[in-house]
Amino acid sequence: MSLPISLEHVTHAYRTASGPLPVLDDLSIDMPEGSFTAVVGPSGCGKSTLTRLVAGLMKPDQGIVRLGGQPVTGPRSTVGMAFQNPVLLEWRTILQNVMLPLEIVASGMSKTQQQDRARDLLAVVGLEGFEDKKPSELSGGMRQRASLCRSIVHRPEVLILDEPFGALDAFTREDLWQTMHDLRREESFTCVLITHDLRESVFLSDRTVVFSARPARAQKVVEIDLGDQRGLDDLYAPRAVELLAELRREIQIAQGRDVA
Amino acid sequence: MRSLRQVGVPLAAMIAFLLAWELLVWANGWPNFVMASPSDLPPAFARYWELFLTGSWQTLWRTMVGLALAVVFGILLGMIMGFSRLAREALYPLLVGFNAVPKATVVPIIALLFIGQHDLNTVLMAFMISFFPIAVSISIGLSTLEPEYRDILRSLGASNTTIFWKIALPKTLPEFFGALKVSVTLAFIGTNLMEIISPHGRGLGALFDSGRTNADYPLMFAVLIALALLGIALFYVVVFLERIFAGWAERSPG
Numbered sequence: 431m432s433l434p435i436s437l438e439h440v441t442h443a444y445r446t447a448s449g450p451l452p453v454l455d456d457l458s459i460d461m462p463e464g465s466f467t468a469v470v471g472p473s474g475c476g477k478s479t480l481t482r483l484v485a486g487l488m489k490p491d492q493g494i495v496r497l498g499g500q501p502v503t504g505p506r507s508t509v510g511m512a513f514q515n516p517v518l519l520e521w522r523t524i525l526q527n528v529m530l531p532l533e534i535v536a537s538g539m540s541k542t543q544q545q546d547r548a549r550d551l552l553a554v555v556g557l558e559g560f561e562d563k564k565p566s567e568l569s570g571g572m573r574q575r576a577s578l579c580r581s582i583v584h585r586p587e588v589l590i591l592d593e594p595f596g597a598l599d600a601f602t603r604e605d606l607w608q609t610m611h612d613l614r615r616e617e618s619f620t621c622v623l624i625t626h627d628l629r630e631s632v633f634l635s636d637r638t639v640v641f642s643a644r645p646a647r648a649q650k651v652v653e654i655d656l657g658d659q660r661g662l663d664d665l666y667a668p669r670a671v672e673l674l675a676e677l678r679r680e681i682q683i684a685q686g687r688d689v690a
Numbered sequence: 691m692r693s694l695r696q697v698g699v700p701l702a703a704m705i706a707f708l709l710a711w712e713l714l715v716w717a718n719g720w721p722n723f724v725m726a727s728p729s730d731l732p733p734a735f736a737r738y739w740e741l742f743l744t745g746s747w748q749t750l751w752r753t754m755v756g757l758a759l760a761v762v763f764g765i766l767l768g769m770i771m772g773f774s775r776l777a778r779e780a781l782y783p784l785l786v787g788f789n790a791v792p793k794a795t796v797v798p799i800i801a802l803l804f805i806g807q808h809d810l811n812t813v814l815m816a817f818m819i820s821f822f823p824i825a826v827s828i829s830i831g832l833s834t835l836e837p838e839y840r841d842i843l844r845s846l847g848a849s850n851t852t853i854f855w856k857i858a859l860p861k862t863l864p865e866f867f868g869a870l871k872v873s874v875t876l877a878f879i880g881t882n883l884m885e886i887i888s889p890h891g892r893g894l895g896a897l898f899d900s901g902r903t904n905a906d907y908p909l910m911f912a913v914l915i916a917l918a919l920l921g922i923a924l925f926y927v928v929v930f931l932e933r934i935f936a937g938w939a940e941r942s943p944g
Contacts, residue, residue, distance in 0.1 A: 485845040505847040517838045521860050521938040530856070534846045564938060580842070590845075 432620045433498035433508070433587040435461040435484060440493035442479060443645075453479045454490070455645035463498075466614065466621045468631035470677065471641025471649075472685050477624045480646075481590045484622060485509050497588060507535035510586035510619070514593040516577035518565035524576050525561040528552060531584040551579040554616055555609050571602035575609060582617055589619040596626060604662055607633050611660065628677045632670055633660060640680040650680045722907050730908035731915060738909060741897055742916055748893035749881055750920060752809060756816025757877040761870070764821040768828025769854075778829060789822045794883060801888045808892060812884040819880035820873040827869035831862030864939035867932035874924050882917065894920070 440457045443450040453476035461467045469477050482488040483495050486505040495502045510531070518527045528548040532539060539547070552561060555575040565573055574594055582589060595603045607630060614621070625631055631638040635654050642649040654673060656664060664670055708728045715727035722730060735742060767785075771778040796818065800811050835858055843853045885895020894913050901909035933940075 482841075485841070487841060487845060505845050507846050509845050511842060511845045513838045513841075515836065515838050517836065517842060519857065519860070521863075521936075530842070531846055533856070534843060534848045534852065566938075584846070 432464045432618045434463040434465075434496075435459075435588060435620055435622065436496045437480075437483070438494045438496070440483065440490045440495060441645075442476075442483070442488075442490045442492075452645035454483075455647050457493070457646060457648055459639055459648055459651075461620055461622065463620055464618060465637070466623065466635045468623045468625055468635035468638040468654075469641060470625055470628060470631050470638060470681065471646060472643050472681070473626075475641045475644045475684070476646040477641060478592055481511070481592045481622065481624060484588065485511055485590055507584065508587040510581035510584065510589045512574075512577050512581040512589075512591050512594045514596045516565075516570075516573040516594075518573055518576060518580075520565055523562050523564060524552065524557065524568065525549065527565065527576055528579045528583050530580060535584050548579065548583055551583055551613075552576070554612055555579055569602075571598055571606060574598060574606060578606075578609070578613065582613065582619065585617065586619055589621045591621065591623040593624050593626065595630060603627075603630070608662075610634055628674055628681070629665055631677065632656070632673050633662070633665055638677060640677065640684060642684045643686060649684055652677055652680070723905060724907075726908040726911040731912045734906075734908040734912040738897070738912070742894075742912075745892070745894040745897045745913075746916060746920060749878075749885065749895065749917075750924075752812045752893065753816050753874075753877050753881045753924070756813045756880060757820055757874060759813070759817040760821035760824055760873055760877060763817070764824025764869075764873075765828055765866075767821070767825040769832065771825065771829035772832025772858075773850075775833075778833065785822060785825065793819045793880060794887065797884055797887045800884070808884075808888065808890065811888060812881050812891075812893070815884040816877040816880040819883075820877035823869040823872045823876070824866065827865040828862055831865040832858055835861060863936040864932075867928065867936050870928050870932075871925060874928050875921060878917075878921050878924060 437457055437459045440454050441452070442454040443452040445451075457480075459467070469480060471477055479488070483490055484497075484502070486502045486509065489503075497506070497508075518524075519530070522530070525545065525548050528551060529544050532544045532547070536544065549561060552558060555578060557572060557575055557579070560568065560572065560576075565576070568576070578594065581591075595606050598606065611634070623631070623634060632654055637654055638652045639648050640650040640652065641647070652673060656667075656670060656673075665674075712727050712729060715725055720727075726734075767781070771781055793815070797815065800814055804810050804814075839857050839861065840853055843857060848856075881893065882895040882898075885891040885893040886899050890896075891899065894917055898910055898913040898917075901907070901913060
């Protein structure tokens, strides 16, 4: 199960001591069911605000966020989230960490079913044999893998990734990109990925939305027409290079720099 | 090898300390009414062992009750301050001021307030002196919880109670036990303060006081040793509990 996400004319401002700080300005995006949308844009342009709106952790000042046609009014159990900080609970084993969302939402599942589900996912991301380790015994990349498993263990319809690969070294990051493709083949969800890495957006997404500087609008939507079977080598194929160049130009425009 | 070192090294340090003490008294030729030496202590223990046992028990249970109150009250207060910014801003100066008052000055006030209620006074003193670190540690632990920890559960629609039990409380346990180690010693001091200062006291503090009025210096020093042993025992009970409940926070050496 996955649900389409749509934002319709969403405008939002934070109230600060020095007056309102507009972050989103009349933002409209459609993300079809099962699609993978990357959002890139200048620092501090309101990308994370978008994730909190979609997750129902915040309400927009104006406009509507819809999941499957229904307006989002608050948090819902069919959403999964992963952040740059893997936020694993140090006192739990990896398996217990992955099972955490099931303790909240899947009361119908037996303990054994929950464990099996978590174990299956850990196997997909290559963490077989690490189920009983504590997070402190794992490397940064492995912790992030566990965090990804936790974000989808309850079979969410919508997966929100807020720069989950941002703090990893380049090689580990590329490994996790592959893992993300593996997970997408196994599971069904509509995914929003916030990222600063243009190669990441080209490698993972079906379409990449470029945000303008704050207050953010959808400045450009770039369809990433590279097919479903992507390898890292494909990032160096002519079409991918073209897409990267286009995204880079858009980011420069968003940053307000002159483009020759 | 490891266990030998764990037991042997502290034991050797203790023996060295006692020898140095004995040597100091002997070298200065101090008589008993100036300073007792370790060799005076066993006779004092042998003579008053019954008083030591009852006194230790009285000191111990009142410290524990006071500490238990401090834990309950400290956690509640810490939760209020940790979750509500308004409460934190309102209560912090009050608490700091309260904590800054030397507790010896509070003893006569409490003693007058509840005349003759020696047990209650002592428990109250142990409680008052020891809840502060617990309240502060819990409130800091809760207010510095990274928002992502909250969001992973909140985004699933979990209630604040669930977030508290599943994440906030366990995450705060290492800080809590750090504070408890301070508090257990403080509670102990509070108990003794009341026992020594207030008239007609009980417990080891009263035993110390009777040693003082009778100029029985070996008894006074024997009480000090008994207090130290009791304090060490209480401290390691907390360490033991910490291993059980917050052992995950301990990094393996190296």
